[in-house]
Amino acid sequence: MYSEKVMDHFTNPRNVGEMDDANGVGTVGNPACGDIMKLSIKVDDNDVIKEVKFKTFGCGAAIATSSMVTELVKGKKLSEAGDISNNTVSDALDGLPAVKMHCSNLAADALQAAIDDYKKKKEAK
Amino acid sequence: MSKQIYFDHNATTPVDGEVFQAMKPFLTEQWGNPSSIHWAGRGPHKAIDEARDQICEFLGCSSVELVITSSGSEGDNLAIKGVAYAKKKKGNHIITTKVEHPAVLNPCKFLEREGFKVTYLGVDKDGMLDLDELRSAITPETTLITTMFANNETGVVFPIKEIGAIAREHKITFHTDAVQSAGKIPINVADLNVDLLSISGHKLYGPKGVGALFVKRGVRIVPLIHGGHHERNRRGGTENVAGIVGLAKACEVAMRDMAGESARVAKLRDRLEKGLLEGIPALRINGKRDSRIPNTANVAFDFVEGESLLLSMDMLGIAAASGSACTSGSLESSHVLNAMGVKAELTHGSVRFSLGRSNTEEEVDYLIKEMPSIVERIRGMSPLWDTKAQKGIELDFD
Numbered sequence A: 001m002y003s004e005k006v007m008d009h010f011t012n013p014r015n016v017g018e019m020d021d022a023n024g025v026g027t028v029g030n031p032a033c034g035d036i037m038k039l040s041i042k043v044d045d046n047d048v049i050k051e052v053k054f055k056t057f058g059c060g061a062a063i064a065t066s067s068m069v070t071e072l073v074k075g076k077k078l079s080e081a082g083d084i085s086n087n088t089v090s091d092a093l094d095g096l097p098a099v100k101m102h103c104s105n106l107a108a109d110a111l112q113a114a115i116d117d118y119k120k121k122k123e124a125k
Numbered sequence B: 001m002s003k004q005i006y007f008d009h010n011a012t013t014p015v016d017g018e019v020f021q022a023m024k025p026f027l028t029e030q031w032g033n034p035s036s037i038h039w040a041g042r043g044p045h046k047a048i049d050e051a052r053d054q055i056c057e058f059l060g061c062s063s064v065e066l067v068i069t070s071s072g073s074e075g076d077n078l079a080i081k082g083v084a085y086a087k088k089k090k091g092n093h094i095i096t097t098k099v100e101h102p103a104v105l106n107p108c109k110f111l112e113r114e115g116f117k118v119t120y121l122g123v124d125k126d127g128m129l130d131l132d133e134l135r136s137a138i139t140p141e142t143t144l145i146t147t148m149f150a151n152n153e154t155g156v157v158f159p160i161k162e163i164g165a166i167a168r169e170h171k172i173t174f175h176t177d178a179v180q181s182a183g184k185i186p187i188n189v190a191d192l193n194v195d196l197l198s199i200s201g202h203k204l205y206g207p208k209g210v211g212a213l214f215v216k217r218g219v220r221i222v223p224l225i226h227g228g229h230h231e232r233n234r235r236g237g238t239e240n241v242a243g244i245v246g247l248a249k250a251c252e253v254a255m256r257d258m259a260g261e262s263a264r265v266a267k268l269r270d271r272l273e274k275g276l277l278e279g280i281p282a283l284r285i286n287g288k289r290d291s292r293i294p295n296t297a298n299v300a301f302d303f304v305e306g307e308s309l310l311l312s313m314d315m316l317g318i319a320a321a322s323g324s325a326c327t328s329g330s331l332e333s334s335h336v337l338n339a340m341g342v343k344a345e346l347t348h349g350s351v352r353f354s355l356g357r358s359n360t361e362e363e364v365d366y367l368i369k370e371m372p373s374i375v376e377r378i379r380g381m382s383p384l385w386d387t388k389a390q391k392g393i394e395l396d397f398d
């Protein structure tokens, strides 16, 4: 039911983990639904995402989308990263089964949450 | 895929070799309609007569009390709607439980839309029913109690005989869905105080698309399928001859082999549970351990999601099932585990291992050997798990 790309990202997820020096962290999801994703980013002074890591509790699709979004944003400017939607992520994985589209496809939401967190922290300085 | 290990016998079982051999003539040369009086019908007619006797022997009933169905689902529907409508003048209240299979829950919900009242009894944390609660749910309007024999997810066995005694005391008709107990533990309707009992062929090494419903003499049901005189006017349709013969053979094999086989499978199941509990932290067994069918282990792997586990296991050729929303097709996690009060995030990480005839000690040991690293890998990705401390993390977010 999953594409080869999804299975590849599920079996060999990229950028798993957390960072001590992250300057933006976003957590989205809901344990009751069975999906929680935590995305950490390190943004440099030129607004470029230098490092990104994820941790996800969820099904194969949730893990694969998390992994894929980290690949998509690494090295991107914040403004470009902001354009990535959940659909961008599922397209990059050659699609997801219909039932997974709204429950497990939340990687871009986690990214947005991390970017918001970064911006909030920056303003607070 | 090199290995193929099947731990999903509660989903379905392979057709037994003896069953297939018994069925074959009725898919080839013995193709006649059993209702025909001519030569083509005689063989099939005799075959289903004998098959019925065999199924009745398995259930402990007489042949007038047997209705052949197309499935467990049909048997449950026929029993529940059939009795509810037949007794409509007497009352409109039905009692069931929250942990039934959808084949029972959904007919009940349908009847609610039709104006019936349904009480869904809860269960305790071990998945067990409280008989006092059942007693106090009974009203003068109650016409039917339907509770499953063994739960398909946890394997928990309800005290059917005691429930039946309560029903008798109040002159209420009692149906039990015995789909998951047939072939695993002895069933004898004469000992059980049941009025109706449904079974399904494909759960006991018979073919798919055939089942049986015991309807005690004197219990009236309204048919779902109006048609010819088949099944004593309780279900129209030319008989599924091969299917009925297959179900009968499956019953015969089960009766012959059950005692030894159930003891063997119970040992394997206990080995599996012990091995997993010893090898993996933060793990629990769901369901009352001393009141279960022998083949089922429902294991909660805390802080991981079940589908991820199933996918990883599948890569090693190991087949099992999960209470995770993601594997149910409905986006809802197991209603059975929810009714047991299992915390939502933990219902997602529950895996059902259901063993059967093909399983060996080597297979169980392979699972025990492979499972810790699978769980470790998935937990390593989980924001809810602290790998260093080997324990859960309370996440705090909006």
Ligand SMILES: Cc1ncc(COP(=O)(O)O)c(C=O)c1O
Pocket: B010, B011, B070, B071, B072, B073, B074, B076, B101, B103, B148, B150, B151, B152, B177, B179, B180, B200, B201, B202, B211
């Ligand atoms: C407890 C229970 N009842 C009913 C059914 C439905 O049986 P069938 O698949 O034959 O319709 C099942 C099968 O999943 C079951 O486990």
